Amino acid sequence: MKVLKNRLFLLLLRLVVGGVFIWAAVTKIADPLSFAQDVRNYRLVGQSLSFVTAIILPWVELVAGIFLVIGIFPRSSALVISGLLVFFIILVAVTMLRGIDVECGCFGTFSRKADLGLILEDLLWLVMSLVLLFSPENDFCLLKKNS
Amino acid sequence: MNLKQILRDGETWKGIFIILLLSIFLGTVGNLSLIKRFLRGEFGQAFISREEYPGLVFITLPEVEELWHNRTAVVVDSRSVSEFKRGHIPGAISIPLEEVRNEASGLADRIPLACPLVIYCEGGDCLTSLNLARLLHRQGFRDLRIFSGGWEEWLAAGLPVEKEEKEDEGS
Numbered sequence: 001m002k003v004l005k006n007r008l009f010l011l012l013l014r015l016v017v018g019g020v021f022i023w024a025a026v027t028k029i030a031d032p033l034s035f036a037q038d039v040r041n042y043r044l045v046g047q048s049l050s051f052v053t054a055i056i057l058p059w060v061e062l063v064a065g066i067f068l069v070i071g072i073f074p075r076s077s078a079l080v081i082s083g084l085l086v087f088f089i090i091l092v093a094v095t096m097l098r099g100i101d102v103e104c105g106c107f108g109t110f111s112r113k114a115d116l117g118l119i120l121e122d123l124l125w126l127v128m129s130l131v132l133l134f135s136p137e138n139d140f141c142l143l144k145k146n147s
Numbered sequence: 148m149n150l151k152q153i154l155r156d157g158e159t160w161k162g163i164f165i166i167l168l169l170s171i172f173l174g175t176v177g178n179l180s181l182i183k184r185f186l187r188g189e190f191g192q193a194f195i196s197r198e199e200y201p202g203l204v205f206i207t208l209p210e211v212e213e214l215w216h217n218r219t220a221v222v223v224d225s226r227s228v229s230e231f232k233r234g235h236i237p238g239a240i241s242i243p244l245e246e247v248r249n250e251a252s253g254l255a256d257r258i259p260l261a262c263p264l265v266i267y268c269e270g271g272d273c274l275t276s277l278n279l280a281r282l283l284h285r286q287g288f289r290d291l292r293i294f295s296g297g298w299e300e301w302l303a304a305g306l307p308v309e310k311e312e313k314e315d316e317g318s
Contacts, residue, residue, distance in 0.1 A: 032178055036194040041274055051185050051194070055178050059170035067166060075153060076162025101245075134148055 004131055011140050014068050017128050021065030021081060027107045028058035038105025042095055042114075060084070068132070071141025078133040085126040092119050192295060193277050202289040203280055208304060211265055211294045220263035220292065223254075225279040236267070236301055237309040244275045247282045255286055263290040270297025 003009050028035040036054035040047065060080065068077040092114045095102055104114040112118065153159050175182065184190065189197075192205050206214075214220040215236060222239040224231050231241040242254060258264075264283065268276040280291040294300075302308065 029177070032181060033190070033194040033196055033199075036190070037277075040194065041278070043272055043274070047191060047194075051190065054194075055182065056170055056174040059174040059177070060166065063166050063170050063173070067162070073158070073162025073165065075148075075156075076159050076166060079153065079159060080163060080166055133153065134150075136148060 005136060007140070010132065010135050013128050013132055014071070014074065017081060017125060017132065018065040018068035018077070020125065021061045022069070024107050025058045025062035025065060028054070028105070029062065032058070035105055038103060041100075041102045041105075042091065043098075043100060044091070044094075074141060075133060078129050082126060082129040082133055085122050085129060089119055089122045089126065092122070193293075195277075195281075200281065200284055200291075203284060203291045203293070205295050206265070206292045208294070208296050208300050210292075211267075211296075211301075212304075212306065214263070214265055214292070220265045220290075221258055223264050223266045223279070224298075225266055225268045225275040226273075226298070230269070230298075232311040234302075234308045234310050235298070237307050239267075239309070242279065244279045244282070247279060247286075254283065255288075260287045260289060262288075263292060264288060265292045265294055267294040267297045267301070270295075270299030270301075273297055 032054045035058065036050050039045070039053050040050040045053070061084065064077040064080040064084075067073050068081065092104065095114050096116070102114050104112055104118055106112065106118070195203055211222075215222055215238070218238075222236050224235045224239045224241050225244050226235075226241075227243050227245075228241060231239075231243075235241070247254070264280075266276040266280050266283075268274070268279075276293050276295075276297065280293055283291060
């Protein structure tokens with residue numbers, strides 16, 4: 001599809017996907033303890049690993065989001081974001097299969113239930129992120145293109 | 148570009164390395180005081196800040212037994228209605244987490260906000276008692292005691308049990 005190679009369309013995608021990750025990260029960074037409890041509520045890891053995740057993961061989202069928006073290692077950022085989204089989708093699916101009723105912890109106080117709707121939403125973000133990952137080149141970058 | 152090309156590109160890995168390194172650095176520096184508190188064991192049972200949730204404590208079975216025996220606290224069961232009906236601590240009231248989340252519990256109308264509440268769930272890895280305690284704190288309750296051992300520990304100790312439905316003899 002021609003639109004997927006359009007420079008302005010790709011820039012718009014970068015701003016949207018990066019922007020959402022920046023917003024999601026900021027809400028978690030503002031309240032690490034609350035996010036740590038959200039991670040713990042998934043009952044996948046213990047107290048220590050939940051804490052480490054809450055301390056590091058939001059910053060990965062923030063740095064990758066900022067890098068994608070301003071164009072520093074945009075392909076690496078798209079790969080990190082795609083990887084995170086694949087992980088989130090598997091996590092929510094497994095949590096649903098285990099019958100655990102949990103808040104997703106996605107956007108701090110704007111958090112919602114980890115359900116099928118969330119999986120579909122994450123899939124949409126994943127598609128956008130993959131378009132960026134496989135795009136032939138990235139323009140409007142602060143740093144040199146990594147192609 | 149295909150995935151093979153992307154993964155073989157050294158620039159991709161350099162970018163990922165920088166993103167991760169920067170995140171670990173910022174996350175550590177930005178949360179130094181929290182990390183110190185974690186290492187001191189402050190969040191061993193739950194990620195609850197004492198400043199944010201004053202009056203929320205974790206208690207053990209002997210403490211629960213004493214409070215229950217002397218009737219000095221209201222015992223709250225945070226499990227589902229069906230689990231409650233199958234068996235609960237005698238005198239406990241059922242406040243399933245889902246009900247309070249929808250703000251339909253009306254607990255604040257029935258019980259004074261200053262009244263001590265002992266909250267429990269299934270036990271083991273269950274978290275509904277903690278999440279219920281946080282919600283009740285937001286509703287104004289200020290003396291919240293979480294019994295982490297929960298229903299499993301109460302049962303295992305051979306303490307009295309109250310049931311609201313007869314067990315199906317056929318099953």
